[in-house]
Amino acid sequence: MKTQKTTLLCAVSLLAAGIAQAGDYRSQAIALIKQDFHPRGIATTDRIHEEGLQAVCNRTSDKPPAAVAERLQKDQFDAIKWPSDGKFMGGDWKKGEKIAQSGQGMAWNNKPSQENGGSCYNCHQIGPKETSFGTLGPSLYQFGKLRGYGEDIQKYVWGKIWNAKATNLCSQMPRMGHSGTLTEKQIKDLVALLMDPNSPVNKE
Numbered sequence: 001m002k003t004q005k006t007t008l009l010c011a012v013s014l015l016a017a018g019i020a021q022a023g024d025y026r027s028q029a030i031a032l033i034k035q036d037f038h039p040r041g042i043a044t045t046d047r048i049h050e051e052g053l054q055a056v057c058n059r060t061s062d063k064p065p066a067a068v069a070e071r072l073q074k075d076q077f078d079a080i081k082w083p084s085d086g087k088f089m090g091g092d093w094k095k096g097e098k099i100a101q102s103g104q105g106m107a108w109n110n111k112p113s114q115e116n117g118g119s120c121y122n123c124h125q126i127g128p129k130e131t132s133f134g135t136l137g138p139s140l141y142q143f144g145k146l147r148g149y150g151e152d153i154q155k156y157v158w159g160k161i162w163n164a165k166a167t168n169l170c171s172q173m174p175r176m177g178h179s180g181t182l183t184e185k186q187i188k189d190l191v192a193l194l195m196d197p198n199s200p201v202n203k204e
Helices: 002-014 016-021 023-036 052-059 066-078 093-101 143-147 151-162 184-195
Strands: none
Touching (some): 052 066, 093 184, 143 151, 143 184, 151 184
């Protein structure tokens, strides 16, 4: 953790000149955001705080220096929490489909105990029957069928869902596990949705 923080501090320092030039505009924008956003229920204002890693991507238009990106990406990968039982498969693809469809959770009127949805269809095509999906992310239809069902692919899918920045530092995909948005069980269900041969994602 200490090494990761040190790397972030060094990375941000490398970008200090650019930050200084844009400082006035940024401070005005941040002041306006803080003026309009107020904590309510479980929706607290810490969500609008820019963390160090995001700052690096924002200040470089998602193109940080290669050496910086490589080190930070490694830090993200090393922080992935793998399945507690050591198994990537074993989830329920039917539950995974519901999680992918659901956008509930994290709103001011939700309860902390309520499980969040993944909102996966907002950015990806996944199942064959859903016609309303986003295209910001790649299509995941027939994911396992096209890429294989081996443990190496299972591990990749788990890591990607847990923390997309571990394989693409400035990815726009939310860090579902890293942020605590989804539980380990939910992630296992999503892995099953993409990797189970009997899932409609791969079967149809």
